[in-house]
Amino acid sequence: MRNGHADDIAKLIEPGRVDRRVYTDPDLFELEMERIFGRAWLFVGHTSQVPNPGDYITSELGRQPVIMTRHSDGSVHVLLNRCTHRGAKVVNERSGHAQRLVCCYHGWAYDTDGRLATVPVAEGCGAGFDKDALGLARAPRVGEYRGFVFASLADKGPSFEDHIGPMKGNIDDLVDRAPDGTLALDAGMHRYVYNGNWKLQVENVLDSYHVPFGHASTVNQQGVQFARREGDQKGAAVIETEKKQTAASWKDRKSFNAGNGHGWTSNTTLDDGKRSSPVFDEYKRVLAEKVGAERAAEILTPRLHNSLIYPNMSIMGLNIHVRVIKPVAVDRTEVNIYPIRLSGAPEDMNFANIRLLNVTHSAASFVQTDDLESFVRAQKGLQSHLTDWVDISRGLGAEEPDTATNATRGLATHEMVVRAQYKAWLGYMHEAA
Amino acid sequence: MALATRRLAVAAGIDRGPFEDFLIDEARLLDERRFRDWMALFAEDGTYWVPSVADQKSPFDQASLFYDDYDLMKTRIDRLEHPRIHVQTPPSRTAHIVGNVVIEHVDDGKGESRVGSTFMMVEYRDDMQRLFAGRQRHHLRRHGETFRIVQKRVDLINCDAAFEAMAVPI
Numbered sequence: 001m002r003n004g005h006a007d008d009i010a011k012l013i014e015p016g017r018v019d020r021r022v023y024t025d026p027d028l029f030e031l032e033m034e035r036i037f038g039r040a041w042l043f044v045g046h047t048s049q050v051p052n053p054g055d056y057i058t059s060e061l062g063r064q065p066v067i068m069t070r071h072s073d074g075s076v077h078v079l080l081n082r083c084t085h086r087g088a089k090v091v092n093e094r095s096g097h098a099q100r101l102v103c104c105y106h107g108w109a110y111d112t113d114g115r116l117a118t119v120p121v122a123e124g125c126g127a128g129f130d131k132d133a134l135g136l137a138r139a140p141r142v143g144e145y146r147g148f149v150f151a152s153l154a155d156k157g158p159s160f161e162d163h164i165g166p167m168k169g170n171i172d173d174l175v176d177r178a179p180d181g182t183l184a185l186d187a188g189m190h191r192y193v194y195n196g197n198w199k200l201q202v203e204n205v206l207d208s209y210h211v212p213f214g215h216a217s218t219v220n221q222q223g224v225q226f227a228r229r230e231g232d233q234k235g236a237a238v239i240e241t242e243k244k245q246t247a248a249s250w251k252d253r254k255s256f257n258a259g260n261g262h263g264w265t266s267n268t269t270l271d272d273g274k275r276s277s278p279v280f281d282e283y284k285r286v287l288a289e290k291v292g293a294e295r296a297a298e299i300l301t302p303r304l305h306n307s308l309i310y311p312n313m314s315i316m317g318l319n320i321h322v323r324v325i326k327p328v329a330v331d332r333t334e335v336n337i338y339p340i341r342l343s344g345a346p347e348d349m350n351f352a353n354i355r356l357l358n359v360t361h362s363a364a365s366f367v368q369t370d371d372l373e374s375f376v377r378a379q380k381g382l383q384s385h386l387t388d389w390v391d392i393s394r395g396l397g398a399e400e401p402d403t404a405t406n407a408t409r410g411l412a413t414h415e416m417v418v419r420a421q422y423k424a425w426l427g428y429m430h431e432a433a
Numbered sequence: 434m435a436l437a438t439r440r441l442a443v444a445a446g447i448d449r450g451p452f453e454d455f456l457i458d459e460a461r462l463l464d465e466r467r468f469r470d471w472m473a474l475f476a477e478d479g480t481y482w483v484p485s486v487a488d489q490k491s492p493f494d495q496a497s498l499f500y501d502d503y504d505l506m507k508t509r510i511d512r513l514e515h516p517r518i519h520v521q522t523p524p525s526r527t528a529h530i531v532g533n534v535v536i537e538h539v540d541d542g543k544g545e546s547r548v549g550s551t552f553m554m555v556e557y558r559d560d561m562q563r564l565f566a567g568r569q570r571h572h573l574r575r576h577g578e579t580f581r582i583v584q585k586r587v588d589l590i591n592c593d594a595a596f597e598a599m600a601v602p603i
Binding site for chain 2: 364
């Protein structure tokens with residue numbers, strides 16, 4: 001698969017199945033890094049992570065180390081974290097504040113917009129030394145929507161608007177819950193890794209089929225999951241225990257394919273009409289004060305469970321968070337999950353959301369750990385070469401247009417969204433840049 | 434300075450023995466997977482906290498690896514005993530070692546004390562062995578002849594690392 005001929009790659013994807021090599025072939029992984037993570041719009045960070053001039057965070061886009069900075073003029077920059085002199089990683093902290101970004105090796109110093117400011121012993125540089133041409137490399141294209149910063153490492157390709165357009169409503173759904181209309185990703189993060197391919201996590205985000213079995217350990221003898229959110233009277237009904245099968249209300253949930261690999265799943269089976277507690281009621285009151293009771297009720301009636309902004313980010317509407325997927329190797333992936341503070345919400349409400357995320361998505365959580373086990377076992381099982389195909393055919397042919405959202409709709413326990421991800425995957429992969 | 438503090442504690446007539454015995458017993462309950470007995474060591478207002486950043490000030494405004502009150506601890510243990518907890522199939526085996534015990538503070542009036550110690554926990558599961566290490570601090574309340582835990586705080590030296598799934602308490 002080293003050469004990545006379009007015909008060879010196209011043979012890996014059939015309407016209801018994919019070849020196991022998409023998860024296991026190191027050469028295909030290299031092509032993915034070039035053709036998907038080297039081109040697609042990728043989520044980098046949120047402007048709240050760099051509120052003041054001189055603030056920075058570091059991250060990885062695929063395997064590329066990057067710095068997101070706030071420059072003295074207020075502009076946000078996405079820079080490659082690699083000294084243009086001898087190649088050392090310039091910034092070694094995950095976040096911080098600096099007037100200049102200074103390489104540890106020979107002391108080349110960059111302004112927070114990436115320009116090379118000073119080099120030690122400048123008189124030793126040759127006559128052709130062009131300081132202006134030696135600024136930190138930058139992501140050729142950067143886009144922002146409601147504080148969410150995305151970058152593409154390619155100078156050509158679909159516009160940011162084309163990419164994010166269908167998912168703006170999903171971002172709005174989250175941001176609108178903040179009484180002040182802004183979010184802050186300033187409450188730390190959960191980091192986990194697993195010995196498995198990155199797509200196992202991406203596919204899982206919109207997979208409602210796995211919940212009753214994969215997360216059986218979180219479901220009590222009445223078939224109800226532990227209560228999750230502040231003010232919930234009980235958890236989601238997941239299993240009908242008498243029939244020992246997935247609850248009808250769970251099976252009725254929908255998933256949506258919005259194109260470009262993006263998609264979302266509709267709300268869970270929680271009874272939001274009964275959601276109430278002193279902390280939640282106070283939040284509701286504050287929100288209503290800002291946006292009016294009618295709009296507040298609309299905002300607090302959840303429409304979405306998980307939303308995937310392909311290929312590297314998801315937003316969860318239930319136990320709210322932003323998730324970033326970072327491929328490390330064909331069989332190794334890191335995931336970062338950021339709790340969200342809703343600006344203007346009572347601190348107790350934010351604290352409740354942060355605490356809930358420990359329970360559901362920390363590396364030691366009740367929910368995520370069983371997913372990680374499934375990813376690791378999938379990677380192990382996929383080594384078997386006598387069965388090359390992975391079945392993703394649930395609901396094939398049952399998709400229908402959803403005119404309200406301009407998306408394609410299916411049942412959430414179907415695999416329409418996984419097929420849609422492979423359609424997008426093929427779109428990125430089938431030709432050289 | 435730490436040495437001087439301990440000498441003062443000893444000089445004040447505080448015997449480290451009962452505290453050390455308690456910490457050893459606690460670690461042993463975890464290693465024997467007697468999670469309900471382990472939980473019974475906590476006061477009903479007790480918490481179990483594993484921060485996700487060094488010197489974390491609060492469990493409320495920042496993500497934590499674990500921050501369990503009594504109810505959550507119970508849910509966690511119900512899950513650890515569930516027959517279909519995939520991440521414990523097969524189960525973890527652990528071995529703790531606890532040492533360098535320092536009685537940091539004793540309030541005889543309230544019957545409360547703070548005890549610092551260093552720990553290592555080796556975990557083996559499904560062909561993988563890994564090592565956790567750090568400092569822990571127990572806030573204890575006298576309870577008859579023994580103690581109840583008001584808070585157990587575990588500061589892993591790699592608290593901000595990316596972890597593979599962690600299923601059992603440290």
